[in-house]
Amino acid sequence: MANENFPLIFERSKEGRNGYNLPALDVPEVNLEEELDSAYVRKVQANLPEVDELELMRHYTGLSNRNFGILSGFYPLGSCTMKYNPVINEDVIRLPGFSHIHPYQDTKTIQGALELMYDLQVHLEEITGMDEITLQPAAGSQGEWTALMIFKAFHEANGESHRNEVIVPDSAHGTNPSSAAVAGFKVVEVKSNEKGLVDVEDLKKVVNENTAALMLTNPNTLGLFETEILEMSEIVHEAGGKMYYDGANLNAIMGYARPGDMGFDAVHLNLHKTFTGPHGGGGPGSGPIGVTDELKPFLPKPVVVEKDGQYDFDYDLPQSIGMVKTYYGNFGINVRAYTYIRTLGAEGVKKVSEGAVLNANYLMRSLEDSYDLPFTQHCKHEFVLSGNRQKKQGVKTLDIAKRLMDFDIHPPTVYFPLIVEEALMIEPTETESKETLDHFIDTMKQIADETENNQDVIHSAPHKTTVKRLDEATASRKPKLRWEAEV
Amino acid sequence: MDFRYLPVTETDKAEMLEKIGVKSTDELFSDIPEKVRLDRELQLTKPKSEYELKRELTQMAAKNANTLDYTSFLGAGVYDHFIPSVVDHVISRQEFYTSYTPYQPEMTQGELQAMFEFQTMISEITAMPVVNSSLYDGGTAVVEAMNLSVGQTKKKKLLISSAVHPEHRQLVKTASVGKGVEVVEIGLKDGQTDLDQLEKELDEDVAAFIVQYPNFLGQIEPLEKIREVLDKQPKAMMVVSSNPLALGYLTPPGEFGADIVVGDTQVFGIPAQFGGPHCGYFATTKKLMRKVPGRFVGETTDENGQRGFVLVLQTREQHIRREKATSNITSNQALNAVASSAAMSALGKNGVKEMSELNMQKARYTRSQLEEANLPAAFDGSFFNEVVVKLSKPASEVNEKLFEKGFIGGFDLGRVYPEFENHMLIATTEIRSKEEIDAFVKEMGAINNG
Numbered sequence: 054m055a056n057e058n059f060p061l062i063f064e065r066s067k068e069g070r071n072g073y074n075l076p077a078l079d080v081p082e083v084n085l086e087e088e089l090d091s092a093y094v095r096k097v098q099a100n101l102p103e104v105d106e107l108e109l110m111r112h113y114t115g116l117s118n119r120n121f122g123i124l125s126g127f128y129p130l131g132s133c134t135m136k137y138n139p140v141i142n143e144d145v146i147r148l149p150g151f152s153h154i155h156p157y158q159d160t161k162t163i164q165g166a167l168e169l170m171y172d173l174q175v176h177l178e179e180i181t182g183m184d185e186i187t188l189q190p191a192a193g194s195q196g197e198w199t200a201l202m203i204f205k206a207f208h209e210a211n212g213e214s215h216r217n218e219v220i221v222p223d224s225a226h227g228t229n230p231s232s233a234a235v236a237g238f239k240v241v242e243v244k245s246n247e248k249g250l251v252d253v254e255d256l257k258k259v260v261n262e263n264t265a266a267l268m269l270t271n272p273n274t275l276g277l278f279e280t281e282i283l284e285m286s287e288i289v290h291e292a293g294g295k296m297y298y299d300g301a302n303l304n305a306i307m308g309y310a311r312p313g314d315m316g317f318d319a320v321h322l323n324l325h326k327t328f329t330g331p332h333g334g335g336g337p338g339s340g341p342i343g344v345t346d347e348l349k350p351f352l353p354k355p356v357v358v359e360k361d362g363q364y365d366f367d368y369d370l371p372q373s374i375g376m377v378k379t380y381y382g383n384f385g386i387n388v389r390a391y392t393y394i395r396t397l398g399a400e401g402v403k404k405v406s407e408g409a410v411l412n413a414n415y416l417m418r419s420l421e422d423s424y425d426l427p428f429t430q431h432c433k434h435e436f437v438l439s440g441n442r443q444k445k446q447g448v449k450t451l452d453i454a455k456r457l458m459d460f461d462i463h464p465p466t467v468y469f470p471l472i473v474e475e476a477l478m479i480e481p482t483e484t485e486s487k488e489t490l491d492h493f494i495d496t497m498k499q500i501a502d503e504t505e506n507n508q509d510v511i512h513s514a515p516h517k518t519t520v521k522r523l524d525e526a527t528a529s530r531k532p533k534l535r536w537e538a539e540v
Numbered sequence: 541m542d543f544r545y546l547p548v549t550e551t552d553k554a555e556m557l558e559k560i561g562v563k564s565t566d567e568l569f570s571d572i573p574e575k576v577r578l579d580r581e582l583q584l585t586k587p588k589s590e591y592e593l594k595r596e597l598t599q600m601a602a603k604n605a606n607t608l609d610y611t612s613f614l615g616a617g618v619y620d621h622f623i624p625s626v627v628d629h630v631i632s633r634q635e636f637y638t639s640y641t642p643y644q645p646e647m648t649q650g651e652l653q654a655m656f657e658f659q660t661m662i663s664e665i666t667a668m669p670v671v672n673s674s675l676y677d678g679g680t681a682v683v684e685a686m687n688l689s690v691g692q693t694k695k696k697k698l699l700i701s702s703a704v705h706p707e708h709r710q711l712v713k714t715a716s717v718g719k720g721v722e723v724v725e726i727g728l729k730d731g732q733t734d735l736d737q738l739e740k741e742l743d744e745d746v747a748a749f750i751v752q753y754p755n756f757l758g759q760i761e762p763l764e765k766i767r768e769v770l771d772k773q774p775k776a777m778m779v780v781s782s783n784p785l786a787l788g789y790l791t792p793p794g795e796f797g798a799d800i801v802v803g804d805t806q807v808f809g810i811p812a813q814f815g816g817p818h819c820g821y822f823a824t825t826k827k828l829m830r831k832v833p834g835r836f837v838g839e840t841t842d843e844n845g846q847r848g849f850v851l852v853l854q855t856r857e858q859h860i861r862r863e864k865a866t867s868n869i870t871s872n873q874a875l876n877a878v879a880s881s882a883a884m885s886a887l888g889k890n891g892v893k894e895m896s897e898l899n900m901q902k903a904r905y906t907r908s909q910l911e912e913a914n915l916p917a918a919f920d921g922s923f924f925n926e927v928v929v930k931l932s933k934p935a936s937e938v939n940e941k942l943f944e945k946g947f948i949g950g951f952d953l954g955r956v957y958p959e960f961e962n963h964m965l966i967a968t969t970e971i972r973s974k975e976e977i978d979a980f981v982k983e984m985g986a987i988n989n990g
Contacts (some may be wrong), residue, residue: 059649065715067667067670067886070889071886072624072626072885072886073887073891075895075970076971076973080977083900083901083904085789085897085942088922089921092764093760094789094790095787095788095792095793096791097789101661101664101665101791101887101888101891101892102885102888102889103889103890106626106806110626110629112885113626113633115650117630117634118651120636120646120647120650122634122635122637122639122824123638124638125634125635128640129641137632141594143637149601150601150602151604152813153603153607153608153620154924155612155978156613156815157614158948163603163604165602165603166604166814168600172585179582180582180584190867191781192676192870193871194868195676195680196867202714202718205717210860223831226859226860227859228870231858231863234863234865235715235718235868237717245887251680278570283573302956306572308571308582309578310577311845314578315576318641325871331637331878332638332640333636333873334654334872335641335642335651335872335874336676336817336872337676338870338871339818353714356617375711375714376711376714377711377712378679378680379617379679379680379707379815380707380814380816381814381816382815383816384816384817385814386817392691392964395597396588397543397545398586401546401587405545405546407565408546411548411553411556411557411568412556414560414562415559418559419559419654422708427744428893429792431570433568440957443888458646463644464647464972467674469859473555483548484732485547486548486552487548502764515647518646518747519649520846521843521844523840523841523849523850523911525645525852528839528840528850529854529855532836532838532852533827533838534670534829534836534838535656535659535669535670535671536660
């Protein structure tokens, strides 16, 4: 297919073909057109493709061949925890008793589902050190927003509805300030210091009587543990604010430390990252949150309760912020996360974090001579290099990313966090072998050499992908968001 | 215990520690202050071998009554439809299920093209020109529609029909607190939105009116008349939440001048799985394109002029715009959007229409049989695949008896509508056979009259 457009499914369509057989109409036919007001009878059919089953399977197989997954190769996309997605998870969710149950069935007929949810909550409570977990939020960002709405309700219940400021470090994920804004808060930024950690002196300055919360990722987006976390919790709590833990980086510390013991009042988890959701090409995710006892009354409803071995939903929560996601969250993802945790147990979960941190530090120390390393202390599960040295020689971080593709390596996260110039954010995860890491190290060193001796090969990269570098600017300036039939 | 997901051997570890310059992995955690370090092992259930765990979870799943073993007439927003076998084979390709957001387009053309095709299919079905690459679910899509309309019109009053899914209305209520929006519910008349009340509440402060089509009670809302009412306040947006399968037969909201159309594609290839994950869609006009939440995929060309696809208009999104983003949404439902695309491709142009009609035909048969069994439909209006009947006793009691006979009965409307106590919302999809419907109606009649 080289140099030929891979056809859209619409371009494979031919009138008269179909890829389905539906059950026959076995009831007496009613004349629908007579019954319905003609204004509501569709006149022009939706122009969906007409393809037979083989053509359909070839199409999607072809698309998958033009995509890169964790089984294709190394995928060190920082902040996204691209670990192996165990295949047993996929078998378990496909059990009819998990995949074919309706959310409105009588709870007596879905005890297994409720038991799984309840037990998953118990496991996540222990891992995070929080008092109560809700599985309702659909993803991390919804978890963040849910927790902020809980803080809001808490402050209001205490007669402190004036607390309208949420503090966010300059190294934070973009979702933090964004969730705060959606929850109706004003965003206040706190600076990082020269070690890449929150500047505690600056925190003292921005905390005041309007502080509703501090949102923090720990380890932070630079992969560094916030060593002054207890001081920070104290400062925020003394001012009457709440501490929020962004769980994107929990993979670094499981079994070593728990957000609940650091003074956090609410925590979200990304089950599709840390607990092998899987990633799904961008979702679905699952973003449970955990809270302390004091915040429990405000949790979204319903919550799963257990009494004498029987499970049920409790909707009777007068102080609840309400429902945040239809039904009970992304159950299908939660089943996978539960399967993963039960495969590992306490020992395995801790080994996961040990492995993630070992792999990241090994990569970091192996690459620190070839690239700039702005923060030199031990990292946790990920680290951030700067491509500044290469940029001065004419090779941008984007070029390095494209060149990595020639070696069947998915590029790291680039240009984030914002506080590092030409950032390359690298998260190997614990499921990668030393051989894979060594291949990455060799490749990165080769690119550093090429920057000095053979830049053309970098600038013309990628060489093996199905398309060359794409014109993203025009695509956004004149967006073409759907296929149009040629007239 | 062996851990099959952890490849680093003791020899590897020793070499790696030497390179790092530390003696043990514990040293790598020495930056965690002692006070917060966990000084005990986590108390988690002991791990199980693959075989044992699979057996345990299979038994746990078997405690749930599933809709393959039971004959279900339960809908209320989540439906039991035919899922073509191709769907699961497509989404089981690891390149789809283990990849992530296609930030590096040269390596992820497959995902990007699949999203572009999804956008096109939903655009065709809804008759709206602009569609994003999915949202969490139909409910959160309704919330995002509220957020967009409030942000765009700078008005703070939102009208929503009481026949919008009760949980979607709850989500709107929860989110309105963050946005400082006043939510006003418009009541019902004969199972449809009360247009007189809508007209009364519609004033210059209204950002949008949200209606569901077909509505939660199965009724086909008169979008043409609603459009006429809304035209009296041209700034107020018309937001329609729509089951996309129904649009195989019904005139799409785009043709009635809707500003935003949202919904859930669960009906196309996504199992109920206890309510999630499903797949929200968000469709709108070209005018509002730059205000849309979530991701868009657009067509472009590469250096050689070859067609390719990239994420576009990312400056709306949180990772660039931070607190000024159109929404805080990060992940989408890509894998489920691929599932729905595969199902829509299998069904194709004619299949979607045929499936839609089959639902309508079978639901009409259920309705006529129920009527003969002394259970007449509560509403006279046109409907899609759900009917409401009034029972002589609580729906929960009827459902318990139905369950003993192998049926999962309809939704107990009294749970959420006090005025519909003892009313049941019954869904009939294309997979319910005449025999199943007959047997269900027979039991319903016997229980109701018993």
